[in-house]
Amino acid sequence: MTCRGLIISAPASGAGKTTIMLGLLSALRARGLTVQPFKNGPDYIDPAFHAVASGRSSLNLDSWAMSREQLAGLIGSHTDVDLMIAEGSMGLFDGVASKGETGNGASADLAVLTGWPVVLVLDVSGQAQSAAAIAHGFATFSPKVRLAGVILNRVASPRHEALIRKGMAEAGLRVLGALPRRQSMALPERHLGLVQAEEQPQLVALLGELGEFISTHVDLEQIHTLASGTLGHDASPVAIAPPGQRIALARDAAFSFIYPHLLEGWRRAGAEISLFSPLADETPDPDADACWLPGGYPELHAGRLAAAAHFLEGLRRFAANKPVHGECGGYMAMGAGLIDAQGTRHEMAGLLGLETSFGTRRMHLGYRLATLLAPIPGYETGQHLRGHEFHYATIVQQPDDKLACAVDANGASVTEAGSRRGLATGTFFHLIAPAT
Template sequence: MITPGLVISAAASGMGKTTVMLGLLRAFREADLVAQPFKSGPDYIDPGFHRAAAGRASFNLDSWAMDAGLIATIAAQAEGADIALVEGAMGLFDGATAQGAAGNGSSADIARRMGWPILLVLDVSGQAQSAAATALGFCRLDPSLSIAGIILNRVASPRHERMVRIGLAATGIPVLGAIPRQSHLSLPERHLGLVQAAEQQALDHVIDGYAALLRDRVDIDAIRQAAKAHADPAPRTAAGVIAPPAQRIAVAQDIAFSFLYPHLLDGWRRAGAEILPFSPLANEAPAAAADLVWLPGGYPELHAGRIADADHFLAGLCLHAQSRPVHGECGGYMVLGEALIDRQGTAHRMAGLLGMVTSQAQPRLHLGYRRAELMVAISGLTAGTRLRGHEFHYSSIVEQRDPPLARVTDPDGMVVAETGSWRNRVSGSFFHMIARDG
């Protein structure tokens, strides 16, 4: 039985989905209801906010990178919950240009596959009755989807709200709430999105504010009643699951190393792997008993000075690499190189385990889904393993003296220059792995 749910989506990014998602999660929690959060697409920041609001882990659902069986397996995290809430990415229909394992990665794919209706957040700033045309377009573009209702956002005044509602009345789509402009309720952002949940001391206060706002301006009972699940789930299968690459995995976990998809860690633990967390920023070395060290992505460029001074961490990492494998993803990959040049142009020494220098002095966006075929093994992931994942960073490699780790392509099959690299037992890539490919 699929838990009733809703997909919170919009016409584009920046229209208020996160405000609504966090406010609803906290409001349901305060009403002693269990809301299971999910994030559509490959975002690794928003799940941290969901966890803070809901009090339970949030998981990514990604129809480009994950096959139907893996999506069903992860969606089962909602079993026993009162409601499932999915925060969409970008606009409802936005995704890759090419089909992936189970779709193009859009929020519409997840809604369609799970049978969850859509709660559409409409930013009505700068328009009135014309908002109805936007809403009607979202209803009619794909008749297989169900629009449960609309929340108006950034409403300027009671008169503005009345004008918008008059236009929407002709569409027959329920308006479930109207949120005024709230300049004092906002979350700070940086170049990869929101500043992480763990970095914000006043986060609970902000989320409480969102919940109070929604209780005052939104029909939360009607939203809960709008949650449905009509689709039969696909059989849960392990075909797309990335098996644990080792038995005992030391995983860097702090605000500089936090971008590791929750379903991967959860899956590794369920498969019997032991996760041994440590903090490079606290100058902790990886556990001596670890079979593999894994450095996730994150924001090492913001903490490059502290990492360069973390002698115990760097020495422990180098000692481990003498006999056992080390792998880094994105930010973790940068730390394995010889130096990291920050946005001010200052070079900071790194581990020196790979012959590479990375720089953010001239930021350039690298973004998109990726396919990768390993040319050499990453611990228990053998050469020839095919993976699906995502790349999102502003760093560039300015020196590279090691052979490529993988053959990497974008969704359209175009070869991508960022192949990763390896030396002896050490490997890394800007590629964030999500699931097996095929």
């Protein structure tokens, strides 16, 4: 028996993949089907929306950062479902220039590995029969990637839809749905992507409405029937080393960017996770073996964090005897100070001498392959780690010892690879998986 699934992809970002993915999850769930969602690539926001829509944790699958065994293990450990649906990233064949563990990170890599056919989302604004030429190109570009059909998005009128369907029929392509323009369905965004799921109190109602919209305009029976795959159920999850037996994990609106497969792997290894909220002025569990501060949006809550005296003092006490590691936003909160977009400096924990600023935004984006120069919780000196960096903060000063040497996906050296002081360590890149 194989893992039956589909991949929702598109020619480019902005075509409506996430909206359609969420609508499909909601609509299929409403019909009583159990659907396991996945996200291709290093995205920590979309999976949270997938989880609300499907009722199941959504996991990232990344061919650049994960080995074939890791990918197969993640998929094979979630087979108690009616079907699987993965949301692609960027365009179907878009990835980095060089190969990583299994591929270059493109959604097409995942299609080849799993045998899942692709549903191509097309933004048909401003075109008619020409949309078929685009879809035909994607259908024939790689013989290893199968196109199940297309969903037409942002259709202007019944006449517009008829013209596009005519072109698709002539190209021998299946139309699985046609969605009329509907601006009210847009999800709010900010600088790193969608506003987080937990910050949207009306999300459940919106997803219900989105599911009804998809049910009306997409052939769900065909979607279910077309799901297939070549990957078997027998793959076992690859072990993930936890930071400790008991882990104090920051979790709130300022610190929520951690990949679900890591949490799942830590728990599978027998670790206990003790959550605490810095924004609620809570401290890490003093009985924990290690503290982990994930990324998020500390810059949006810098004033509250600076005023959370109980949290800051508790974190300092913890770091005096036990390891604390921060990623991106967590790294910034461990520093001496954070300057917000208005130019106001906020005092942070001071575990590191790092000073960061959002006064002048500059995007830092890309895969990272790092070699540790000192241990972090769960990994020893010399360990190679694969991760991803995405932030707009700039470093004002970083006086501490260097934590790692890092290169990007093309092998070019990355100047900033984290810092360390005592038992405190931090990086701007988010860990995805150890390199094999």
